[in-house]
Each structure stands twice: as C-alpha cells, then as structure tokens.
Amino acid sequence: MTIVVKNLLARKQKLMEQLGVTEDADERAKIGRQLRQIKTALAFLEKTEPKIEE
Numbered sequence: 001m002t003i004v005v006k007n008l009l010a011r012k013q014k015l016m017e018q019l020g021v022t023e024d025a026d027e028r029a030k031i032g033r034q035l036r037q038i039k040t041a042l043a044f045l046e047k048t049e050p051k052i053e054e
Contacts, residue, residue, distance in 0.1 A: 002045075002049065004045065005042065005049075008038050008041055008042055011038060012035065015031050015035055015038070016035070018031055
C-alpha cells in the first residue's frame with residue numbers, strides 16, 4: 001500500500017468520525033463532498049497501481 005493510499009484512508013477515517021458527531025447540515029455536506037473526492041481518488045489509484053501477486 002502506498003503512502004498516498006494510506007493517507008487517503010486515514011483522512012477518510014477522520015472524516016467518518018467527524019460525520020458521526022457533527023449535526024450542522026453545512027458541515028455534513030462539506031464532509032460528504034470530501035468523502036466522495038477520497039472515494040474517487042482511491043478508485044482511480046486502484047485502477048492505476050500495479051497489482052502485487054502473492
């Protein structure tokens with residue numbers, strides 16, 4: 001797992017935690033947008049990273 005993927009997953013986890021405690025609708029929308037961006041980035045990286053055979 002690359003450092004970029006690790007950072008994205010850590011950011012995603014932090015945002016999910018924030019989403020669990022935030023009640024403000026604008027803040028929840030902002031977090032949702034950021035989560036969608038992370039999901040898109042992870043999907044892109046999954047397609048472009050070379051696969052490691054085990």
